Each structure stands twice: as structure tokens, then as C-alpha cells.
Amino acid sequence: MTAPPAPATVPRYEHLADDIEAAVRRGVFAAGERIPSVRRASVQHGVSIKTVVHAYALLESRGVIESRPQSGFFVKARPVARDGSLARTGEEAAHGAAQRSSPAAKGRRAGAHKMPMEPAPNAAPAPVDVSRLVLSTLRSIVAQDAVPLGSPYPDPALFPWRRINQYANAIARRHASWNLIDDLPPGNPELIRQIARRYAESGADVDPDEIVVTVGATEAINLSLQAVAKPGDTVAVESPTYYAMLHAIERLGMRAIEVSTHPDTGIDLDALERVLARKKVAACMVMPNFQNPLGFRMPEANLRRLVALAEAHDLPVIENDVYQELYFGPTRPLSLKQFDTRGLVLHCASFSKSLSASYRIGWALPGRYRAQVEKLKFLNTLTTPSVPQVALADYLRHDGYDRHLRRLRRFYREQARLMRAMIERFFPSGTRTTDPQGGYVLWVELPPRVDSMRLYRAALAQGITIGPGYMFSMRNDFHHYIRLNYSYPWTAQTEAALKTLGELVARMA
Incomplete structure (x- = not known):
């Protein structure tokens, strides 16, 4: 999360040095640990190499980092003050006081063939019940060994599960009996530090003390919703929306109001503002980055406006950013959390889509x-399993997570291109698709006469699963839409399944 530009009175390199030093003091970078290279920090923070060089020189003069020839820059071991913080020299303390009184510091404390779909009209709040359809779809994939075009999960063969399991087995051998108290909420300290470091390396200012480890992003979403709303409350959601959002609302006995969502720019903020003006809404749930099922990346201007709208109405916003690492562009996307100055954004994410679906490790930054x-985490599930937490922390610390992600992004980007091309080839006229900017799902609009539930049943009879549009809304606005998964390797069976699906659509149309 790139920080907003500093006022002209404070050099950019000092602003960057302050942010990195703050990350070191919070324990994001440990003593003796290498920090990002000059070139990488330049890309991550959106500044020139010269700015990074000046910032690193300033940090060296403060005694925060040290340069090691042919190796890079490392966090310098420093004495610890009586309060547990890093001790500072008199010169550093004076510099810190000056920085705290500077305009920049004050500003930071104060808050420093694409588918052109028509927006759907907003409806009144309604109870939710889509879980049976979703469960039926998932059971069909497992029980019938069908082509998993309807699966919500990425292909597990893409993940380094053998290496992660090696870490888990080694941990199990070292600790015959694990002390449950060690990983009570908020979670394993080393994993929390590694998560905070991932954010820091992408230019995000995340306090490790805010992170709560959960059993996947689903638990993070449920806990966040439970923390801000009560049964009977109304929650605003995107339309279409990822059905896990609807599940959370359904589980807690709340009501959902759907807000039209554009396949390029995300939730219609004008429509949301009108909803907030006439109804009492307890929370808003969104996926700004690579939303499932639309795949868009919300523009920065929209992110800023949504946060401003939340602040104006004192509205908690639950941000599902589970696809944050699966971007197709050159840089990691911004998130709502970056622009949150009042703690209203409850940011939820996990490793399930990028590293290990089976370990179910997620987290929340609940502001x-x-x-x-x-507290709710403790009451609901007590802890998140310890061994998976430590195994993932070990992998993040020692192995090439970034290298793995680069391969994964390239693969998904090519798969998305290939699936869109095959749909254009095999499906009848009147079929349109979104253009995903990340993730691994594609939203397909079929000719209006096609009913996606009828297609779902016909495809299942042919050994093919799809995600019918009914799963992504409480209304019938998406009866002729389907979601397809392109994470699995392209095979002759996949191509034959898409051809069969196109033939079924043509007959129904």
C-alpha cells in the first residue's frame, strides 16, 4: 500500500526512511534480516532509485540498517530499551521529535470483447439462502469426478505443497506435544511477522499488532461481520457478489441489499450512496481486487471515494482481498485498507488462493x-491449528514465494486468454465475457434465453461442472450467466468440455 505523497516541505527520501524505520520498530523486519534491494524498493514504493539510495543512507546514519558488500542492506542489531522498544541515540531521538512535529508527520497522524453489462436495479433488503445450491455444486465436482469448470478452488497441483508438508513434518517431529497456548489469538508470532513483511515489501504500512490469524479468509470474513453487525441488520453487497459473502450474512441471520457492480470498476458508488441515504446499513462487503466472479480491479479513485463514503456514514467496510497476490499487471494492486485513516476497513485475506488451499490459513486486519x-476468534474456534501456521512461516522465510507467485501469475494470465478465445470459438453469438485483471475465474454472459440452472444440469450429465449465476445473487438478475474456473492445465478434456458446453448453450439459445 503506497503511502500518499509527502508535502513538499519534507524530502521524499526522509518520508520513505521514516516508514521503513517504523516497520523495523514494529518488528516487521528483524535484526540481521535483509531488507528489499534498492531497485526493488524503488518499484515497491513508486519512487526513484536515487530517492531509495538517500533513504537507505539516512537509515544507516540513524543506525537502523547497515550495508554489507555484495550482499545488500540488513537491519542492524540494536540495544533494547526498558519498555521493549529499540533504543535510540540522542541524535536519533531529536530527529524523531523533529519528524513528529513536521507537516508530513502531522498529516499522517491526521489521516494522512468485453462485457458491457447494464447496472442492475437495487432491491430492498432480503434474507439470504444460496448455501444449498453452492453445496450441491461442490458435491457434484467431488462425487462425479466432473471437469471442474465450476470449482471455486485453484488447482492444488500448482502449489508447492510437498515443500510445505516437509516443513510441517519436521515441525511435528520436533514438537511431539504442541502447547496450545503458544498460538492462542492473535496467532503464531512468526507467521504474523511474515504476513506483515509481505505487506511492507509491497509498500504497505501494516502494524503486526493488528493482524489476527484465522482459519482461512472465510473465518476472517465471518468474524469481521459478526464484530460490526447483529442479526436482523442490513448489509450492502456487490451484485453479483462472491457467495461466501452471502453465506456469512445468511449464517448470522442478517439481510443483504445488493448494489449494482460494474465488470470494470466495481461497486456503483452513486448507487451505494443512494442506499445509504435512505436505509440504515450496518456494514458493506466488497472485493475491490479481482472480484469473484467479475475479475475487475477497482480504480484508485474509486477506492478513495468508497473509503470517504464509509467515513461520512461511519460505515464499517469488510474488504475481501483474498486474490491480492494474483495480479496480471506489473505491480500489486492497492487496497481499501491503504486509505483507511479511521479503522473502518476490516481487511481479510489468506494463503488459500496463492500458496496452500489445504492448510486454510487466513488473517484479518480489523482496524x-x-x-x-x-475475542470472537477465541470464542468461535479457540485457535488456528499451530503446525500449518509454523510451516507456512518457515516456507515464507526460507523459500522462493515470489518466484512461485511469478510463475502462477503468468500461468493464470495465459489460461484466461486461452479460455476467452475458446469461448469465442465454441459458444454462439450473443455470448460475452469479462476481461479478468487477476485471479482465476471468468464471468460469462450467455444469450438471454439460456437458463444457467438448466445448463448446469445438462452439463453435469455430460461430466462438466459450471458455476450457475444463481449462486452469486439472491435475485434472478444473473439467470443467464455462468462462472468458469481456468486454473486447471489446458488439456484435450478441457477443450472438449468447453466445446460440449458451447453446443448445449447453442441448443438452449
Whole structure:
């Protein structure tokens, strides 16, 4: 999350040095640990190489980092003050006081063939019940060994599960009996540090103390919703929306109001503003990055406006950013959390889509609701399993996660291109698709006469699964839409399945 530009009175390199030093003090970078190279930091923070060089020189003069020839820059071991913080020299303390009184510091404390779909009209709040359809779809994939075009999960063969399992087995051998108290909420300290470091390396200012580890992003979403709303409350959601959002609302006995969502820019903020003006809404749930099922990346201007709208109405916003690492562009996308100055954004993410679906490790950054989310985590599930937490922390610390992600992104980008091309080849006129900017799902609009549930049943009879549009809304607005998964390797069976699906659509149309 790139910080907003500093005022002209404070050099950019000093602003960058302050942010990196703050990350070191919070424990994101440990003593003796290598920090990003000059070139990488330049890309991550969106500044020139010269700016990074000046910032690193300033950090060296403060005694925060040290340069090692042919190796890079490392966090310098420093004495610890009585309060547990890093001790500072008199010169550094004076510099810190000057920085705290500077305009920049004050500003930071104060808050420093694409588918052109028509927006759907907004409806009144309604109870939710889509879980049976979703469960039926998932059972069909497993029980009938069908082509998993309807699966919500990425192909597990793409993940380094053998290496992660090696870490898990080694941990199990070292600790015959694990002390449950070690990983009570908020979670394993080393994993929390590694998560915070991932954000820091992409230019995000994340406090490790805010992170609560959960059993996947689904638990993070449920805990966040439970922390900000109660049964009977109304929650605003995108339309179409990822059905896990609807599941959370359904589980907690709340009501959902759907807000039209554009396949390029995300939730219609004008429509949301009108909803907030006439109805009492307890929370808003969104996926700004590579939303499932539309795949868009919300523009920065929209992110800023949504946060401003939340602040104006004191509205908690639950941000599902589970696809944050699966971007097709050159840089990691911004998130709502970056622009949150009042703790209203409850940011949820996980490793399930990028590293290990079977380990189910996620986390929440709940802002002002952090204490409540941690308490609910303890009451609901007590802890998140310890061994998976430590195994993932070991992998993040020692192995090539970034290298793995680069391969994964290239593969998904090519798969998305290939699937769109095959749909254009095999499906009848009147079929349109979105143009995903990340993730691994494609939203397909079929000719209006095609009913996706009828197609779902016909495809299942042919050994093919799809995600019918009914799963992504409480209304019938998406009866002629389907979601397809392109994470699995392209095979003759996949191509034959798409050809069969196109023939079924043509007959129904």
C-alpha cells in the first residue's frame, strides 16, 4: 500500500526512511534480516532509485540498517530499551521529535470483447439462502469426478505443497506435544511477522499488532461481520457478489441489499450512496481486487471515494482481498485498507488462493474492531491449528514465494486468454465475457434465453461442472450467466468440455 505523497516541505527520501524505520520498530523486519534491494524498493514504493539510495543512507546514519558488500542492506542489531522498544541515540531521538512535529508527520497522524453489462436495479433488503445450491455444486465436482469448470478452488497441483508438508513434518517431529497456548489469538508470532513483511515489501504500512490469524479468509470474513453487525441488520453487497459473502450474512441471520457492480470498476458508488441515504446499513462487503466472479480491479479513485463514503456514514467496510497476490499487471494492486485513516476497513485475506488451499490459513486486519475480532476468534474456534501456521512461516522465510507467485501469475494470465478465445470459438453469438485483471475465474454472459440452472444440469450429465449465476445473487438478475474456473492445465478434456458446453448453450439459445 503506497503511502500518499509527502508535502513538499519534507524530502521524499526522509518520508520513505521514516516508514521503513517504523516497520523495523514494529518488528516487521528483524535484526540481521535483509531488507528489499534498492531497485526493488524503488518499484515497491513508486519512487526513484536515487530517492531509495538517500533513504537507505539516512537509515544507516540513524543506525537502523547497515550495508554489507555484495550482499545488500540488513537491519542492524540494536540495544533494547526498558519498555521493549529499540533504543535510540540522542541524535536519533531529536530527529524523531523533529519528524513528529513536521507537516508530513502531522498529516499522517491526521489521516494522512468485453462485457458491457447494464447496472442492475437495487432491491430492498432480503434474507439470504444460496448455501444449498453452492453445496450441491461442490458435491457434484467431488462425487462425479466432473471437469471442474465450476470449482471455486485453484488447482492444488500448482502449489508447492510437498515443500510445505516437509516443513510441517519436521515441525511435528520436533514438537511431539504442541502447547496450545503458544498460538492462542492473535496467532503464531512468526507467521504474523511474515504476513506483515509481505505487506511492507509491497509498500504497505501494516502494524503486526493488528493482524489476527484465522482459519482461512472465510473465518476472517465471518468474524469481521459478526464484530460490526447483529442479526436482523442490513448489509450492502456487490451484485453479483462472491457467495461466501452471502453465506456469512445468511449464517448470522442478517439481510443483504445488493448494489449494482460494474465488470470494470466495481461497486456503483452513486448507487451505494443512494442506499445509504435512505436505509440504515450496518456494514458493506466488497472485493475491490479481482472480484469473484467479475475479475475487475477497482480504480484508485474509486477506492478513495468508497473509503470517504464509509467515513461520512461511519460505515464499517469488510474488504475481501483474498486474490491480492494474483495480479496480471506489473505491480500489486492497492487496497481499501491503504486509505483507511479511521479503522473502518476490516481487511481479510489468506494463503488459500496463492500458496496452500489445504492448510486454510487466513488473517484479518480489523482496524478499530481488532479487539472484538480477536475475542470472537477465541470464542468461535479457540485457535488456528499451530503446525500449518509454523510451516507456512518457515516456507515464507526460507523459500522462493515470489518466484512461485511469478510463475502462477503468468500461468493464470495465459489460461484466461486461452479460455476467452475458446469461448469465442465454441459458444454462439450473443455470448460475452469479462476481461479478468487477476485471479482465476471468468464471468460469462450467455444469450438471454439460456437458463444457467438448466445448463448446469445438462452439463453435469455430460461430466462438466459450471458455476450457475444463481449462486452469486439472491435475485434472478444473473439467470443467464455462468462462472468458469481456468486454473486447471489446458488439456484435450478441457477443450472438449468447453466445446460440449458451447453446443448445449447453442441448443438452449
